[in-house]
Amino acid sequence: MKIGYIRVSTVKQATQGTSLETQEEALKAAGCERLYIDRGKSGASVDRPELTRMRSSLREGDEVVVSKLDRFGRNLRDTLALIDEFTQAGVGFSSLAEGIKTDNSPTGKLMLNVFASFAEFERDRIAERTAEGIEKAKQAGKKFGRPEADHTEQIQKLSEIEFKYPRMTVSEKAKQLDVSVATYHRIRRAREALALTP
Structure with a gap:
């Protein structure tokens, strides 16, 4: 059975944006019979209840499908650990946007490592740009955090x-x-x- 996993990062995306709809359409078109959706969760979050439910429901011969690799996870180590868990259980994994389909071939493993690395690299770059922006704002006199109370x-x-x-x-x-x-x-x-x- 093909099983789709969807993650939307914010509640607004989950209820109003097109991200949820886009992922649903792509996974249904790929033949997914069941969908698990984590709403308002970041890829780095360990608290993804639908991912946990999906993992416990998987059976040998199933295939987990995601629309994009960064919808599954942005941390290379955790992403590969999950896919390795699937492989050990006889469960396949596919990411539609990147054309990744895990199997035991050297090409499949190489593609997985390369694309997971790029997903993590992009996340690190976003964090770096955010930190740079905050530092520039501080140098310009902008204050962050809770304002001091007047005592x-x-x-x-x-x-x-x-x-x-x-x-x-x-x-x-x-x-x-x-x-x-x-x-x-x-x-x-x-x-x-x-x-x-x-």
Whole structure:
């Protein structure tokens, strides 16, 4: 039996885009009788429940078909490990876009390694370009992450509490400020930073 596997990276792609439809059409045209679809999952994600379900349902003589190799996985080692698992179980693997069809011939194995390598290379290049973009934005003054909270009023209140009750414990001070102990420590660090500012 031919079994199709589909992965769409985002929920939006899965419900509104053409990516899901395109993959479904290609796999049905290739003769797939059953489809497994992981929605909102990246190729690098280990949490792909439909892939897990598909793997447990495979029987000797089945063939797993994907529309493109990067829909199956973007990590070379994991992709090859899965295909090796299929091979050991007597299950075939095909990727339509690249024309890959695993068998025991040297040509089939060579093609698989080459195309999986290119898929991983492209993923690494995307990550590299993203990191370069973030670095340029930082150099231009753009800030990333959660914005710093304004603790001005809490700093003033903390100073008053510490002046009036010098022996009060940290948890008691946090309770007086109506914050968690972790936030209390952030307020103290913010006060120290202000004290060091010229």
